[in-house]
Amino acid sequence: MIKVAVDAMGGDNAPGEIVAGAVEAVREKSGIQVALIGREELVKAELAKYTYNQEQIQVVNATEAIATEEPPVNAIRRKKDSSIVIGMNMVKKKEADAFVSAGSSGAILVGGQVIVGRIKGVERPPLAPLIPTERGVSLLIDCGANVDARSSHLVQFAQMGSIYMEHVLGIKNPTVAIVNIGAEEEKGNALVKETFPLLKECPGINFIGSIEAREIPHGGADVIVSEAFVGNVILKLYEGLGDTLIKKVKSGMMMNLRSKIGALLVKPAIKETLKSFDASKYGGAPLLGLNGLVVKTHGNAKRTEVRNSIIQCVTFKEQAINEKIRESLGAQKDIPQ
Amino acid sequence: MIKVAVDAMGGDNAPGEIVAGAVEAVREKSGIQVALIGREELVKAELAKYTYNQEQIQVVNATEAIATEEPPVNAIRRKKDSSIVIGMNMVKKKEADAFVSAGSSGAILVGGQVIVGRIKGVERPPLAPLIPTERGVSLLIDCGANVDARSSHLVQFAQMGSIYMEHVLGIKNPTVAIVNIGAEEEKGNALVKETFPLLKECPGINFIGSIEAREIPHGGADVIVSEAFVGNVILKLYEGLGDTLIKKVKSGMMMNLRSKIGALLVKPAIKETLKSFDASKYGGAPLLGLNGLVVKTHGNAKRTEVRNSIIQCVTFKEQAINEKIRESLGAQKDIPQ
Numbered sequence: 289m290i291k292v293a294v295d296a297m298g299g300d301n302a303p304g305e306i307v308a309g310a311v312e313a314v315r316e317k318s319g320i321q322v323a324l325i326g327r328e329e330l331v332k333a334e335l336a337k338y339t340y341n342q343e344q345i346q347v348v349n350a351t352e353a354i355a356t357e358e359p360p361v362n363a364i365r366r367k368k369d370s371s372i373v374i375g376m377n378m379v380k381k382k383e384a385d386a387f388v389s390a391g392s393s394g395a396i397l398v399g400g401q402v403i404v405g406r407i408k409g410v411e412r413p414p415l416a417p418l419i420p421t422e423r424g425v426s427l428l429i430d431c432g433a434n435v436d437a438r439s440s441h442l443v444q445f446a447q448m449g450s451i452y453m454e455h456v457l458g459i460k461n462p463t464v465a466i467v468n469i470g471a472e473e474e475k476g477n478a479l480v481k482e483t484f485p486l487l488k489e490c491p492g493i494n495f496i497g498s499i500e501a502r503e504i505p506h507g508g509a510d511v512i513v514s515e516a517f518v519g520n521v522i523l524k525l526y527e528g529l530g531d532t533l534i535k536k537v538k539s540g541m542m543m544n545l546r547s548k549i550g551a552l553l554v555k556p557a558i559k560e561t562l563k564s565f566d567a568s569k570y571g572g573a574p575l576l577g578l579n580g581l582v583v584k585t586h587g588n589a590k591r592t593e594v595r596n597s598i599i600q601c602v603t604f605k606e607q608a609i610n611e612k613i614r615e616s617l618g619a620q621k622d623i624p625q
Numbered sequence: 626m627i628k629v630a631v632d633a634m635g636g637d638n639a640p641g642e643i644v645a646g647a648v649e650a651v652r653e654k655s656g657i658q659v660a661l662i663g664r665e666e667l668v669k670a671e672l673a674k675y676t677y678n679q680e681q682i683q684v685v686n687a688t689e690a691i692a693t694e695e696p697p698v699n700a701i702r703r704k705k706d707s708s709i710v711i712g713m714n715m716v717k718k719k720e721a722d723a724f725v726s727a728g729s730s731g732a733i734l735v736g737g738q739v740i741v742g743r744i745k746g747v748e749r750p751p752l753a754p755l756i757p758t759e760r761g762v763s764l765l766i767d768c769g770a771n772v773d774a775r776s777s778h779l780v781q782f783a784q785m786g787s788i789y790m791e792h793v794l795g796i797k798n799p800t801v802a803i804v805n806i807g808a809e810e811e812k813g814n815a816l817v818k819e820t821f822p823l824l825k826e827c828p829g830i831n832f833i834g835s836i837e838a839r840e841i842p843h844g845g846a847d848v849i850v851s852e853a854f855v856g857n858v859i860l861k862l863y864e865g866l867g868d869t870l871i872k873k874v875k876s877g878m879m880m881n882l883r884s885k886i887g888a889l890l891v892k893p894a895i896k897e898t899l900k901s902f903d904a905s906k907y908g909g910a911p912l913l914g915l916n917g918l919v920v921k922t923h924g925n926a927k928r929t930e931v932r933n934s935i936i937q938c939v940t941f942k943e944q945a946i947n948e949k950i951r952e953s954l955g956a957q958k959d960i961p962q
Contacts, residue, residue, distance in 0.1 A: 501858040505866045524839040525842070533902070536899060541891050550890025550892075553887025557883070561880065565873050
């Protein structure tokens with residue numbers, strides 16, 4: 289039995305969509321127990337709308353909630369009875385295998401490091417969302433946990449990302465590339481130039497060199513390594529530009545009578561195709577390298593993403609990802625210099 | 626009379642589209658003279674296809690050409706008879722007001738700095754392309770000239786970018802924002818944190834704070850300041866993701882008979898709308914802060930972009946952008962501390 293703590297108060301659609309996602313997850317997998325953390329009366333009122341195996345869902349009361357705009361360090365320190373702090377503590381005390389939240393990214397990153405803590409040997413825990421590509425998805429690692437990273441951090445990101453893609457996504461010998469502004473080895477800023485030879489020499493990863501941002505949507509590599517500032521820019525631009533282009537296409541369809549009739553005929557097919565360009569079916573972004581699992585879902589996540597994020601935790605646990613990370617980073621250290 | 630030197634050998638569509646663009650430019654503007662630099666016999670063969678005012682186009686023979694993959698510093702040093710080196714020298718010797726090339730970005734950046742040279746007081750010349758947004762275009766400055774920039778460089782980028790947007794694009798009091806991973810002042814990496822207060826205090830610019838990458842396509846600011854690595858990632862991802870999404874929409878339209886019929890009706894309108902999301906009508910990317918003007922157009926530029934890039938040089942000269950940059954950077958230094 290795998291136990292997943294879920295922040296019922298986090299994100300734009302809490303608690304309704306979060307509770308609905310939890311119900312869907314336990315209906316789908318009998319081996320999961322979900323602890324919904326939040327204002328008890330609100331969570332129970334939502335739960336009352338559904339029928340499900342009551343032994344699979346437990347409600348944990350939390351009197352506080354952390355808002356997105358709160359300074360994360362203070363919030364984690366002071367709001368001991370918030371859903372995020374309670375959830376993180378459950379993972380720390382091994383009362384839960386994983387914690388899923390659509391709440392404040394900052395608080396989740398800080399709480400993961402401060403409360404759950406890092407696996408020994410992991411220098412920085414990266415946030416690693418999956419982004420859609422023409423060929424499927426790629427793991428973008430790191431996207432927000434650690435700005436001004438060092439080259440040794442990036443090497444660990446490559447190792448942890450490879451393990452995740454191989455064992456959670458099932459991609460054999462996943463390709464790894466570092467985000468750069470040209471394909472040649474001598475290109476890049478100081479960090480990339482320093483990291484490139486380390487990645488080339490790193491055992492156990494399938495490093496294929498630099499990747500220009502243009503190639504990311506084409507599916508140029510399975511694991512896209514970058515420091516958090518650049519990774520965050522890529523992630524956010526993906527969202528913003530996707531929105532804008534879809535809006536443009538839609539407004540084009542409404543331009544005149546001819547196009548409006550065409551739109552009626554073409555819309556279902558376009559919708560279907562664009563669904564393939566949506567990574568939410570894979571769940572949320574794991575914060576890798578922690579003593580447990582913390583998953584951040586989109587702030588606007590709906591029930592499907594919440595359900596998938598919970599189910600993702602099962603694969604993570606079953607595939608013993610943290611044990612593999614421990615071995616991989618340990619093995620590297622034992623290599624004679 | 627404004628004289629623009631044009632690299633007839635640069636880019637994927639040289640010399641055909643370059644020559645055609647030059648012809649279109651002189652047909653449109655009687656006040657321009659274009660010097661087409663390239664293999665004389667090839668350029669003349671292309672020119673022979675058109676009728677135009679022969680006094681407006683001159684051919685300058687260049688026996689060499691710099692390939693995209695050549696290491697730029699070596700290429701600029703050794704290929705003295707290449708179209709890029711000849712064009713840069715014409716600007717340096719004031720035989721031309723501007724140089725337009727679709728050739729090797731690296732060689733253009735190096736040649737601009739080494740041959741044309743910087744305006745006194747300019748620390749680094751940024752490459753500043755216009756990118757399309759929902760509301761028009763924004764200037765993304767810097768996109769490739771200077772990795773590992775300092776905060777003082779970014780402040781100058783903001784100043785030069787503001788002058789360009791106000792006087793070349795005609796946007797009154799353009800808004801300036803710095804690319805960041807959150808909207809709050811305390812967010813960011815070391816460079817952004819150092820630059821933010823300097824931009825706040827910088828006179829003569831309309832600084833509105835941080836911009837997350839998500840807001841760039843929505844038109845969140847007129848001048849988007851960033852160091853070159855991040856700027857280059859934004860520019861390339863814009864191209865890659867745009868391609869991928871349009872491809873997805875097109876393949877959706879081909880899904881079944883119903884959607885294919887719809888596609889016939891809707892395509893012209895969508896095409897029209899997406900045209901509004903295309904910055905090539907504004908010309909190429911200027912390399913700002915040089916003693917003259919150097920404009921980089923896309924490697925795959927066709928005649929329209931070449932024409933517009935040539936005409937853009939006229940506005941640049943007429944609006945005395947370099948004099949304004951000189952004044953603006955000079956004025957800042959004279960402020961009592």
